[in-house]
Amino acid sequence: MAALVVLLAGAGYGLLELAFFAERNQLLPWDGSDFALGALFALMHVAVAFVAWLLARLAVRIAPWLRRSFPRFAPIAVLVAIHGASFFRERYYGLPRDVTGTLATFAIVAAPLLLAWILARVFTDPARSGRVAVALASALVVWGVVRVATVESMGEKEAVLPRAASHRLEATDTGQRVFVLGFDGATWDVLDPLIAEGVMPNFATLIARGRTFDLETFRPTFSPVIWTSFATGKSRFRHGIHDVVQTRLPGGTWLHRSILRTAFFTKTTGVPFRWASSHRLLPLRPYRSGQVQATSVFEAASEAGLSTTRLEWYVSWPATPLSGVNVSDRFHLLDPQDPQLEGTVSPEALTSHLLPDIVPVSDVPLSRVLEFIDARGLDGDAVERWAEENAAFVEEMELNLARDLTTRNVTVDLLERDRDWRLFGTYFRAVDLTHHLTWSRRDKTGDPEQDPDVRFAPVIRRYYEFMDGVIGEVLAHVPEDAVVIMLSDHGFEDRFAHSRAPDGFAIAAGGAVVPSTERGRIGVYEIAPTVATLLGLPVAQDLDGKARRDLLDPAFDAAHPVREVSTWEREGRGDEGAGDASSVDDEELERLRALGYIQ
Known part of the structure; x- marks a missing residue:
């Protein structure tokens, strides 16, 4: 019994x-x-x-x-x-x-x-x-x-039926074009003092002709989650991206979360599963574009016939077709001499044209990394010894410098290639990386020979200054009348990094945006509907945020009243793209481990 x-x-x-x-x-x-x-x-x-x-x-x-x-x-x-x-x-x-x-x-x-x-x-x-x-x-x-x-999934709202495949979105001509520029992890806590010092002239110029915001983010502050919400205007429960990686469970189920960070178990089950994950017994992989379950504003604009380009955005590989160009978040990993990974660019035929824009990691010399640290007293053999002792830092800086330089090159290339674009989005990664690597050491002072941490004190400041130069190069190719929206997904703070969801930053300037010297607030879910409004797209009623029409010129608001559609979702969205990327997945997983996102 x-x-x-x-x-x-x-x-x-x-x-x-x-x-x-x-x-x-x-x-x-x-x-x-x-x-x-x-x-x-x-x-x-x-x-x-x-x-x-x-x-x-x-x-x-x-x-x-x-x-x-x-x-x-x-x-x-x-x-x-x-x-x-x-x-x-x-x-x-x-x-x-x-x-x-x-x-x-x-x-x-x-x-x-x-x-x-x-x-x-x-x-x-x-x-x-x-x-x-x-x-x-x-x-x-x-x-x-x-x-x-x-049982029903927690967090889900009542589903809105997708539009028929024959019902295409249409845009009214507002005369606006929108350039969205993302800086992962950037914060006013660093930006404001540097702008006040006069060492961020391109940021200062943009702010002077626009308005600034504290970007209200949410938990968990995982970049793939938030950048997908920026693009779709929907929460993770509705766009399907919940974490930085997925976990393969016994039996073959792919859990769209990491076991150690965001998966939910009851107490007894959690112990063995978390033990198995911490010992790397459960396979992991990054998300892929076919797993995004919501239509982005980029796709909506493209469907409406507006020339749309996006590059290096999170969860964009394999690259799906847009009316312009879609450069996935794995393009920077290609070897220009032997590009074997498929699906990095759509249209695929453009890949060969963009390959010269790639800055290989091997082309980022150690001397370039030394420009960001306090290199006093480092010469001769001391440089090599320091690099060996700090190999993880040097490797991450080289990898992410190469990525941001590649993104800069491709952004400028595509802006020159298509001057009739209406929506353009680009994303830069390494600001957040410098926070993760050196935030606790940014205020160190003294002699680096006595305190090795002092060498890392200027890294964050100098990388922001470097990115201001990148901004200048990029915006030089953006028409003066374009709306520029610059933003980050979260901020950073002592002890807790970004786990408590500190505010990010945002700037909106140009076009129909009314300048203001007062700093406001804007939410993650408000970005996509605001971009849609500027472009004359109908705003989907099932988004989790509303368009910020209060930021726009009253004349524009009167001339272009609100248009709505039940949803941007449409029958026939594609399934996950094919492609063997196991080696690239492994590289990405190692980088996530280096930053502490996974074990």
């Missing part, structure tokens, strides 16, 4: 865990591999139920007042307690874990254990208590079946 209770309780809990896991991790709709995962959950919790039974038997010997029937009910009580506590804690994930929450968790755990003790006192006859325990374990199975059959 005890064995049957353990088996039924473990199976029931496996179903509850599967439903909980699917709900919190947006795993729906179901497929066959998910149920293989459920079987694994069941086996794990049969073991947990067996351990609970053994411990209850031992407890009865130590404390006879628990009653001999207690071990029959203990496995069910323990599993219900685990599920209840996990459901409460993870359901309210992100809220302060205060005394009230702790007491509530304690009560949730204590209640089923207390009930098990009461049942053991009421049903003292072994046969009768066994039948009751089997009935309760069977009820746990029924509960699990019902949960699996009725």
